[in-house]
Amino acid sequence: MDKVFVTRPLLPDLDCFVEQLSEVWRSKWLTNMGEKHNELEKKLQKVLKVPYGSLFNNGTTALLTAIKALNLPFGSEVITTPFTFAATPHCISWDNLKPVFCDIEPNTMTIDSEKIEKLITPNTSAIVGVHVYGFPCDVEKIDKIAKKYNLKVIYDGAHAFSCEINGKGIGTFGDITMFSFHATKLFNTIEGGYLSYNNPDMVRKIYNLRNFGIRSEELVEEIGINGKMNELQAVIGLLNLKLFKKEQQKRAQIKAFYDENISKIKGIRIPKMPENTTNSYQYYPIIIEDEYKISRDELYEKYKQFDIYTRKYFYPACCDYECYKNDLSVKFADLSVVNDIKNRVLCLPFYGELSKDTLHKIVGVL
Numbered sequence: 631m632d633k634v635f636v637t638r639p640l641l642p643d644l645d646c647f648v649e650q651l652s653e654v655w656r657s658k659w660l661t662n663m664g665e666k667h668n669e670l671e672k673k674l675q676k677v678l679k680v681p682y683g684s685l686f687n688n689g690t691t692a693l694l695t696a697i698k699a700l701n702l703p704f705g706s707e708v709i710t711t712p713f714t715f716a717a718t719p720h721c722i723s724w725d726n727l728k729p730v731f732c733d734i735e736p737n738t739m740t741i742d743s744e745k746i747e748k749l750i751t752p753n754t755s756a757i758v759g760v761h762v763y764g765f766p767c768d769v770e771k772i773d774k775i776a777k778k779y780n781l782k783v784i785y786d787g788a789h790a791f792s793c794e795i796n797g798k799g800i801g802t803f804g805d806i807t808m809f810s811f812h813a814t815k816l817f818n819t820i821e822g823g824y825l826s827y828n829n830p831d832m833v834r835k836i837y838n839l840r841n842f843g844i845r846s847e848e849l850v851e852e853i854g855i856n857g858k859m860n861e862l863q864a865v866i867g868l869l870n871l872k873l874f875k876k877e878q879q880k881r882a883q884i885k886a887f888y889d890e891n892i893s894k895i896k897g898i899r900i901p902k903m904p905e906n907t908t909n910s911y912q913y914y915p916i917i918i919e920d921e922y923k924i925s926r927d928e929l930y931e932k933y934k935q936f937d938i939y940t941r942k943y944f945y946p947a948c949c950d951y952e953c954y955k956n957d958l959s960v961k962f963a964d965l966s967v968v969n970d971i972k973n974r975v976l977c978l979p980f981y982g983e984l985s986k987d988t989l990h991k992i993v994g995v996l
């Protein structure tokens with residue numbers, strides 16, 4: 631059996647890609663808001679059910695830009711979760727703001743909205759929630775808190791492509807939501823990202839920040855960076871847009887298989903997606919409880935012996951990184967749930983091409 635990884639990228643048919651590439655070659659327009667870019671940007675608005683959206687060259691530049699676009703006071707505090715990928719707190723820090731790490735909720739593993747208010751100080755300017763694995767943050771409660779204390783809300787929706795809450799696109803909540811289109815994501819453009827927002831004034835602002843602030847040959851309005859997606863990335867995106875739903879259906883079947891078999895095993899908990907939310911099918915995390923025969927780390931090693939490469943997303947938690955734990959200006963709340971879950975969580979292989987045999991093997995090891 632070949633090595634089994636936690637995910638495999640969704641790739642379009644090579645001939646279709648080459649056909650589309652020929653158009654780009656003929657046009658000789660490779661980047662800077664080309665035809666493919668604009669087509670993809672428009673189509674994504676519909677798919678994600680959002681009123682406005684901007685493409686980026688990756689999710690990290692998109693998140694940096696989202697935080698920048700909200701003009702938060704220099705050095706102010708941003709309440710966020712440490713149970714995420716490095717990019718989330720790093721973007722806050724690169725934008726000259728201070729991450730304040732809040733605990734998470736044990737089922738969805740998203741920022742615990744009940745614990746946010748205690749962390750708010752006169753210096754707090756924003757909340758950055760992460761829809762981790764595609765599990766939605768408690769958007770209603772976070773919205774209430776933000777209104778009460780006049781805070782901005784940004785969501786890192788890197789894992790939440792096409793998720794909906796009560797039929798609304800997940801990217802319509804908060805001030806701005808970021809999606810990542812990295813190769814490991816359900817929908818990918820190899821590298822890529824996207825910002826969605828409801829405020830029409832943000833269209834110009836985000837366009838500027840993404841393109842050096844350049845409006846025309848002689849007008850530079852803002853101090854922007856280069857966040858532009860190129861035409862080759864956009865072509866992959868346009869082709870993968872046609873494929874992602876089928877991939878989600880395949881993953882839904884895999885999830886059903888895992889759920890049925892794993893729920894019978896004592897000591898393994900399967901986190902539940904809230905009823906009102908659709909699943910992106912980005913990851914399949916399980917939680918290894920004390921009653922299970924071996925620890926998460928032992929199980930991870932055991933899988934390796936079978937050439938199955940699970941991932942301990944998100945261990946270590948961001949609050950454990952050298953750059954944060956040694957920074958006295960970074961605030962840590964009581965992180966008891968994070969510190970428990972980070973040692974128990976394991977993401978199993980989860981992609982449409984997994985064969986029946988491999989799936990039986992993965993469950994068999996458990």
Ligand SMILES: Cc1ncc(COP(=O)(O)O)c(C=O)c1O
Pocket residue numbers: 688689690691714715717718760786788789810811812821822823
């Ligand atoms: C939660 C989270 N936020 C941000 C990012 C960064 O996105 P990108 O890799 O597209 O820059 C990722 C992953 O790659 C992620 O998993």
